[in-house]
Amino acid sequence: MSRSKLRITPLGGLGEIGRNMMLVEYDEHILIIDAGLMFPENDMLGVDIVIPDLNYVFERAERVRASIITHGHEDHVGALPYLLAKVHAPVYATRLTRGLIEVKLREGKVFDADLHTIGLQDVLPIYPFRIEFFHVNHSIPDGVGLAIHTPVGLVVHSGDFKLDGTPVVGEA
16 A cells, blocks of 8 residues: 555635645645735735745745646736746646736746646646646636546645626636
8 A cells, every 4th residue: 555645735725815826745746726826905014915935835846747727817826926936847727827827927027937728628647647627617717627636536626616607708
């Protein structure tokens, strides 16, 4: 029996609106889901944005296999310029989300990001994970959820979603 364990670590986004970022780790392999920011509270004078504490990721940068972004809202993409300054792993996103990421990275003066466009039919083999995508309705088009196949089982990550019987784009 394997002694390897699956570790899921939220670095932000739980119990708050913003800073969405989660790590899925198995052995020495890290998959990052989202990298968002949060806008400061009224009592945070002089603070422009709040990002997840990236030190854990930076200390293990060589273990990061990829980042997958579920949709293009700032609370899911806003910390990418800070992450990609020290973590050189591919980033996967849908077409609209990738376009928004490209603008964000240009603003952050990050010009060497390894960006990839994914579609709902794609299956990403990112060892030791295999990731499939499914459509989710949200207040921004092109959002996806993830089915992450791991050596110890399936992890489903919904991303942000909205139950919408009459969406402007996509199916209900």
